[in-house]
Amino acid sequence: MKKSFLPLLLAFILVLSGCVNTKSKVGNEEKSNEGNKSANTSKPAIEILGMSTSEDDMNIVRDQLIKNGFDVKLNIQPDYGSFTAQKDAGNFDLALSSWTTVTGNPDYAVRALFKTGGDNSIMSDEEVDKLIDQAATETPDQFTGTYKKFEDRLVFDKAYIVPLYNSFKAQGVNKDIVNADTVRLAKSRAVAWETIDFNDQSKRDKDPLIVQQAIGTLTSLDPIKGNDGSINTLNTNMYVRLVNLTDDDVVTSDGSLSLNHSIADGNSDYYFLLRDDINFAKINDKKAVDSGERVGADDVVFSLNRAKDKDSVPDHRTYSLHEHIKDAEVVTDLSQLDSVKQSGGNGTIREALENGLDAKIKELVADKNDANNKEGKYQVVKVTTTEPFPQVLNYLAHQSAGIVSKKQVESINTYDVASFDPAKDIPYGDQNTVTEGDQYNNHLYASGPYILSYKNDYEAVFYKNPAYMKGTNFEPRISQVTVRFIENPDSSLSALRNGEIYLFNGVPETKYDLVEGDGKLVLQKNKSNAVSYLLFNTSNREVAKSEDLRKAVLYSINQEEFINFYQGNKMKASSTVSPLVQTGNELVADSAKVKEYLAKYQDSKK
Template sequence: MLGKKKWMSSLAVLLTGALFVTGCASNANSNQGNQDTRKTMTIAYSDGGQTLDPAEASDLTSDTMTMNAYDQLVTYGVKTVDGNQKADTEDIKPMLASEWKVSADGKTYTFILRDAKFHSGNPVDAESVVYSMNHVKNSQNGSFMYQMASIKKVTAKDDKTVVIELNRPNHMFLQMIGMYTFSIIDGKTVKTKPKDYLKTNTAGSGPYKVDSWDPASQAVLSANTSYWQGAPKISKVTMKFIKEPSNRVMLLNKGDVDLAIEIPPKDVDSIKKNAKLNVTSTPSNRILYFAFNEKVKPFDNAKVRQAINYAIPYDQLVHDVMYDQAKQLKSSIPSSMPGYTEDGFVYKHDLNKAKQLLKEAGLPNGFTFDFTLGSGFDDWKDDAVLIQAELRKIGVTMNIKPMARPEFLTAVNQKTLTTYISKWTSFVNDPGYHLGLLLYSKGSSNAFSYNNAQVDKLWEQAEIEKDKQKREALYKQMQVLINADAPWVYLYEYNRVVGSKKEVKGYITYPDECIRFFPLSK
């Protein structure tokens, strides 16, 4: 999933009943000629992470460390959008697999491995791939990804050939196995270690090795000088864990860090005034929505949900809270996702329309409800206060109930909340993944009891539709139906904001928001 270089064109050859895809590791970001591997880089992060196990990683810091210590079978291409580099998730490129073929029925993938070595010196072989896939299958966090990828069986045909059989054709399969969850692990090494070895150690083949990791302070990663794509240009990356956003901004302005993530929107303009710094602000897959539990009255009534949608001060949220480092969300999927449509989206700030809908719902005098505010995000709190004030104008009283984040997450999963604000980032840039988790009635992250039989039917049709255009047409139909049902208030899409010294080059935006260190230079 490194997706950090421009690969030479893949060769597609049509064989009997199968499609062969091949590629070459040489690319524009490869380190050629005189390499300066003495340079170091310091990056400010907000928290210290929880694990180095790629199948268990579920926070940005853990994800980033594993992404840089491991390789996957395939990765994503890179494209330039508005002057910034970002992953092209529809362009699947070879990584540890130099080529692959797909059976005519779309259910069997045969991967040929390139010559590469793990950090231990052990070769990357087919048995390691089998071990790695079984590790995901048996993991606590990653197992649902294994199921969603539709994997039935993984077999080592010989040292360099791996066969992955699926339960059904899955158009997302290649994109999914490019994720850090499906990192290829040095099974020969791990089998000799204690059971929890991967939680605090890495066993990958990636461009960096994790030399030390203290969640309270920092992690240090050193370059893998024997990396199959060539030694990284940065010899050492130090990830500094700095919880307070203002301190990250201060260190960036002073030049004490080369790059800082999660820059507060209010600080973007001040950073831009520093002649020594750059700010990269790009659209992301991270969305914010106001969720209703449709099993709780009066939110079982679509007109009530629609009324709330019309009462939201969208411009204030984007301009005053997010300082224009976001834009209004106008569908159930983010605008950068294939198949996005605004068809059927009618909601804007219109209090008269909101009052009319409440009257039609039999609530001309409004009503009172509880809203749970999860802690940890300043914009959520500001949003809630602004929404509360607008709802009061249509006779609706919103009681804000603060809740600590751990309890909030538990309550969301248990579906005990009436209304709340939450964010979501789809690491797989595909409507099937996004809608299947959030708005399909059986989705594992459908925490607001949304259930529309027609939406479910369309999603199930799309899952087995091989033609991309026909599949996206089905997803667009879903979005129109969801817009009318209004299971959420669509609030906004976040920009991914990163501040860096001007001399830092090679930053690429990915849906998972992990920074790939390999293409970085300065």
């Protein structure tokens, strides 16, 4: 996504004879990782890495580079599966990449991708780091100028990436079976299953809702151990969070663990009033049952503390999203809510948390089992940030901030993190424990509307959490959701049109007309936070060493050609923050600049 379009950095790989090759072979030619000079010409050689599903984009980039004096090789791979190994081996000059800001805030659009040490970053630039951290402390009316400086540095001054376009978000719905009005298409967050309903409501407990996703190998069902297209939607529906995002990226308590939330004056303390009508679900005999354990403040504190601690689990992939959390604690002193003012000075925290409640706050309790909202007994959690950081709320809406069971996770994760052995240690959320076969031993505890029962190579089966907000508007409508693993978009569209799936999130722009022309389907379309771009190799190629060479590539790219190819269903982008912050920057193709920078590069090689 991630989130969403998947909050996701795509770099792609070449696997030969079952292992990573430290040399790249394209067509009948071979060149080493150090080679940027073709054996047959003085033109700089550029190798572009991508998947077959992105071959159209690769061809457009190739043609534009060739026209501007480059010798281009395409390294087209059939799937996503092993991209990390090839990327780590450095077998590319440019990797066709994509990112979706699934939290609706610009910090997420840059921190993991471009900050030194970021979860998905392969670059290091002190000025970029400084600007990212500065913007994080600022409010929207302040950070526009800072993000402009960031974008200037990232793209136009140093040419670390080449922006291609901003995408729309579209999904096809079988309106003959599913009530399309109940299907949300949010700008950022993943598809929420709990609101979806059949036209014939008598089917709720008899028929599954059948949806699709491309990737069947799941990174982890522990929400902090993955942030990619394999699990973003699944974990979003399996774990409740302190807050959510509306379809237009506004932070809300609706449908979350919080009845209300409020920011304290100073923008460093955040208060959350918890609801008491969610229990964890577990799996018995492949069916969802109520575990009898309430989701409460101790689980929230445990979940957030492990989310921010990079050493809490092996292979922690989301800690940088939560590094601004200094502390999470249970508030039991009611007078604190009366003495602390809301941000901006408009009343007390207590007044904000009591807004719209049927029963006002009479008592704050430490034990989750003592909470009784109808009697005015509540739990409150306070989150404190390392510095003023309003964007923390967007991160708390991300799937990686999903609330897990303290009791259950601690009972599973008994290994020593420092000496973790994947050959014998089984961590919470390991996909093998939910995969049919000898290793199946489902230990999941789900705080969200659905829980994964089992999966295989073909599909994953989820069941409704029987103890999730019962009797409210957020209780799941449909009892079973089946997720079919269909990697190819054309195959997914065919399955939608044939009635094999009822919802296809991610309809390609070139296929909109097929959905719109099918009488039983409806196309839902919205602007998205998804940006496609070219990522330069920053370690072992000439493009890593030469800023001039990178800028020559940058100014070879004409975004209008992508927009025309996609029949107007793409938008211009200057970086991954383009859908979120209007910086005023624009990449304009300039052949004169290409010649200038190529000449400088060639002179430096003499």
